[in-house]
Amino acid sequence: MAKELSKTYDPKAVEEKVYQEWIDGGYFHAEVDETKKPFTVVIPPPNVTGQLHMGHALDETFQDIIIRTKRMQGYNALWIPGTDHAGIATQIKVEEDMRVNENGLTRYDLGREKFLERVWAWKKKFGNRIIDQLKKIGCSCDWDRERFTMDEGCSKAVREVFVNLYEKGLIYQGTRIINWCPSCKTALSDAEVEYSEQEGHFWHIKYPIKDSDGYVEIATTRPETLLGDTAVAVNPDDERYKDLVGKMLILPLVGREIPVIADEYVDKEFGTGCVKITPAHDPNDFEVGKRHGLEEIKVLNDDATINQYGGKYQGMDRYEARKAIVEDLDSQGLLVKVEPHVHNVGGCYRCGTTVEPITSKQWFVKMKPLAEPAAKAVENGETKFIPERFTKTYMHWMENVHDWCISRQLWWGHRIPAFYCQDCGETIVSKEDIEVCPKCGGKVKQDDDVL
Numbered sequence: 338m339a340k341e342l343s344k345t346y347d348p349k350a351v352e353e354k355v356y357q358e359w360i361d362g363g364y365f366h367a368e369v370d371e372t373k374k375p376f377t378v379v380i381p382p383p384n385v386t387g388q389l390h391m392g393h394a395l396d397e398t399f400q401d402i403i404i405r406t407k408r409m410q411g412y413n414a415l416w417i418p419g420t421d422h423a424g425i426a427t428q429i430k431v432e433e434d435m436r437v438n439e440n441g442l443t444r445y446d447l448g449r450e451k452f453l454e455r456v457w458a459w460k461k462k463f464g465n466r467i468i469d470q471l472k473k474i475g476c477s478c479d480w481d482r483e484r485f486t487m488d489e490g491c492s493k494a495v496r497e498v499f500v501n502l503y504e505k506g507l508i509y510q511g512t513r514i515i516n517w518c519p520s521c522k523t524a525l526s527d528a529e530v531e532y533s534e535q536e537g538h539f540w541h542i543k544y545p546i547k548d549s550d551g552y553v554e555i556a557t558t559r560p561e562t563l564l565g566d567t568a569v570a571v572n573p574d575d576e577r578y579k580d581l582v583g584k585m586l587i588l589p590l591v592g593r594e595i596p597v598i599a600d601e602y603v604d605k606e607f608g609t610g611c612v613k614i615t616p617a618h619d620p621n622d623f624e625v626g627k628r629h630g631l632e633e634i635k636v637l638n639d640d641a642t643i644n645q646y647g648g649k650y651q652g653m654d655r656y657e658a659r660k661a662i663v664e665d666l667d668s669q670g671l672l673v674k675v676e677p678h679v680h681n682v683g684g685c686y687r688c689g690t691t692v693e694p695i696t697s698k699q700w701f702v703k704m705k706p707l708a709e710p711a712a713k714a715v716e717n718g719e720t721k722f723i724p725e726r727f728t729k730t731y732m733h734w735m736e737n738v739h740d741w742c743i744s745r746q747l748w749w750g751h752r753i754p755a756f757y758c759q760d761c762g763e764t765i766v767s768k769e770d771i772e773v774c775p776k777c778g779g780k781v782k783q784d785d786d787v788l
Contacts, residue, residue, distance in 0.1 A: 356475060365416070365477045373413035378404055380416065380478065382486060383471075384423030385464040386430050394474055401476050408477070418471065418478035420464050422487045424750035424787060425521055425529075425687050431456050431749075449748050456749045460485075487751065495751045495788065496768055503766045507706060508743070510755070510764070512698045514623040515742045516683065519641035519655075520690035523746040524699050530683040530692055537680055541609070541673035542666055544569055547585040547594060553578070554673055556608040558680055559618075560666070561659040563588065564647050565634040566595055568614040570625060573599035575610050589671045590662060591648065598629050617696045633696050641693055655693070700744035700753060700786070708735045743788055750787030757782050 343350075359365065378400055383393055400416065408414040428444075435442040435455070444452040464485065471478065484491060502508040516525040540560045543552040553569060566588055571578040578597070585594045602625050603612050616626030617635040626633060636646045641655045650658045666672040683692045712735040714720040715728060722728045744753060756765045760779030765771060774781050 352473075352475070356472060359477070360480065365479050366481055367413055367415040367479055370413045373411065375415070376404070376407040376412040377415045377417065380418050382419040382421035383467050384426050385420050385460045385467060385485075386423055386426045388463065388466055389470045397471060397474060397476055401474075405477055415482075416476070416478045417482050417484070418468070418476070418480060419484040419486065420467055422460070422485065422750060424745055424747050425523060427456060427459065428747050428749040429521065429687060431459050434459075444748060452748055492751055496754050499754055499788070500766055500768045502702065507703045508700060509703065510698065510700050512696055513701065513740065513742075514617075514620045514694050515697050515699055516692045517639070517695045517697065518685040518688065518690055518692050519637075519639065520688045521685060522639050524697060524742050524744060525685060525692060526742055529686045531686050532681040532683050534679055535682045537678050537682070539608070539676040539678045540663060540666075541676070542589060543671045543673060544586045544589060544595075544611075544613075545671075546581070547587055553581065553586065553597070553611045554609045555611045555613045556676075557613055558678060559659070560662050561643070561650075561655050562615045562618045562636065563613060563662070564591060564643070564650065565615045565617050565636040566591075566613045567616060567626065567631040567634060568595050568598045568629065570598050570600045570603050570612045570614050571610060572603040572605040573601060575603070575605040577605075577610060589669070590665055598625075598631075600625050600628065618694055620694055623696065635696055637693060637695060699742050700755075700788075701740040702743055704738045704740055708738050711735055744784075744786040745788070746785075747787050748785075753784040753786050753788060755784040757784070 380400065381396070383389060389397075404414050404416040431452075432444055435444075447455070468483065472480075499508060516527065516530050517523075518525055537558050539556045539558060541554055541556045542560065542563070543554055545552045555569060557563065569586055571582065573582075581597045582599045584597050586597060587593075588595050598614070602621060603610065614622045614625050614631065615634075616623045616631050617633040618637070623633075625631070634646055636644055637655065638644045643650045643653050643655070643658045645651055647653070647658065650661060653661065663672065663675075684690060685692055712732060715722070715731060715735075722731060754767055756767060756771050756774075757763070758765070758774035758777060758779045758781050761774060761777040763774050763776045765775060765781065770783070771781055773779065
């Protein structure tokens with residue numbers, strides 16, 4: 338008697354067997370073949386933070402369709418698979434798991450080596466799950482070439498490139514404005530900040546003119562940052578304020594004297610035409626500060642509380658301080674008015690916390706020498722965008738990109754290969770680990786940050 342067909346399709350009875358036959362037959366494996374035209378796709382590696390979602394499934398399906406089509410068309414087709422260590426995301430997941438399931442245990446309780454052992458165990462569990470899921474949906478990857486971004490070979494390549502770019506002067510360590518997440522307590526790149534429109538306010542504040550009954554009026558969305566103001570800027574062509582340039586103002590609530598400066602950055606048609614300059618807490622102000630040699634006063638701790646430069650507000654959370662500062666300005670007759678204002682606010686792409694622009698000593702890549710040839714490749718038609726309208730977006734990005742922050746205050750990731758002498762202060766960037774300073778023979782310590 339014939340076996341009755343199941344009323345519903347059971348993938349387990351068919352797909353695992355078929356897929357294993359594909360693997361055993363080596364149908365997805367490719368070797369160099371000069372007689373065929375090559376076609377290679379490197380998978381955008383999924384993060385080892387959990388498991389694949391529907392977006393991954395859709396993306397991998399598109400890639401699979403493309404690579405299978407090329408394979409059938411006679412190309413020497415290769416789809417290279419892998420997973421990404423996802424520094425911030427994975428570390429957050431592991432720390433969260435420890436905090437919830439191990440009575441608030443932190444990475445500092447374990448120390449760097451023990452904590453990294455925990456993360457590797459997490460990667461083994463969830464990284465393997467992701468690979469299994471890719472196989473479940475039939476991905477025709479060459480699994481003989483599977484890679485993880487922290488495999489020994491990949492790590493060596495990262496270190497090699499870092500040192501080479503450093504020696505060419507394209508990577509440097511310096512203090513610049515970066516995006517800081519007070520929750521993850523790490524620097525973020527511009528691409529890791531997600532902006533959303535939020536309802537806020539413009540607080541209009543009086544800045545008294547020294548030795549005068551007069552004042553200038555500024556408007557700000559972040560009154561707590563006035564604690565770090567080092568100037569007020571006006572446009573050099575603004576007739577209203579020409580006589581004030583060079584004079585001193587008294588910083589409200591702080592009492593510090595700050596100058597009025599002239600800079601073309603100021604839009605005289607926007608707001609009052611007077612802009613408070615806080616070089617340590619705003620990217621535009623940072624550039625203005627550099628042009629005018631202004632002091633950089635950082636008033637926030639890493640957790641976004643007010644530091645020792647905040648006077649009576651020291652220890653307050655940034656929003657608690659904002660409320661107290663506004664109340665004090667009002668009580669002293671320095672608050673002119675408050676206007677509703679909708680503006681873009683940046684949030685950490687992982688935890689959603691509002692990021693703070695702050696000056697910080699980090700590692701950066703010089704972008705201009707890298708962006709120029711990338712832009713030329715599009716201008717001369719060597720690289721084309723489909724749809725073509727994205728060319729404009731790309732060119733705008735290339736023309737306006739600034740030096741890129743590449744260091745993160747994490748333990749999980751490729752550790753920065755910079756070593757600091759504890760005796761003479763020498764910095765050594767090396768492809769190999771070193772234990773003593775080549776200059777003085779003193780003890781060295783490797784940079785704690787990762788890339």
